[in-house]
Amino acid sequence: MxxxxxxxxxxxxxxxxxxxxxxxxxxxxxxxxxxxxxAELANNADLRELEYRLTIRMGAMFITNIVVLSALYKLVIIGNPAG
Incomplete structure (x- = not known):
């Protein structure tokens, strides 16, 4: 800062x-x-670093959601052919 x-x-x-x-x-x-x-003030470099970290975190959450939903889909739909 x-x-x-x-x-x-x-x-x-x-x-x-x-x-x-x-x-x-x-x-x-x-x-x-x-x-x-x-006083600690944020400059442009600090904001860019924060944006980068948030982008990485959001991407990881998005991928995690896809993996979890895929596993649930396989478990519920494919695991139960009658359903």
Whole structure:
């Protein structure tokens, strides 16, 4: 997973423009940067990997269903000629 980029200077300047003290603006920007750095975000490669794994899993489930239904068909229909 990748972290987002964060411009602390721009964030601090915006807080100062809104009336926050420079110390508060800098501390808030630093805290936000640290918190956002810990966030785990999915990127395109992560989504492609997930899609691949889900495709494989769905294919395996589909094949398993065919095998089970074929076995049931043989057991019920072919195993019982009168039925």
């Amino acid at each position: 990748s972290a987002i980029t964060f411009d602390t200077l721009k964030f601090s300047k915006r807080l100062i423009q809104a009336g926050a003290s420079p110390e508060l603006a800098e501390a808030t920007a630093q805290a936000f940067r640290e918190a956002s750095g810990e």
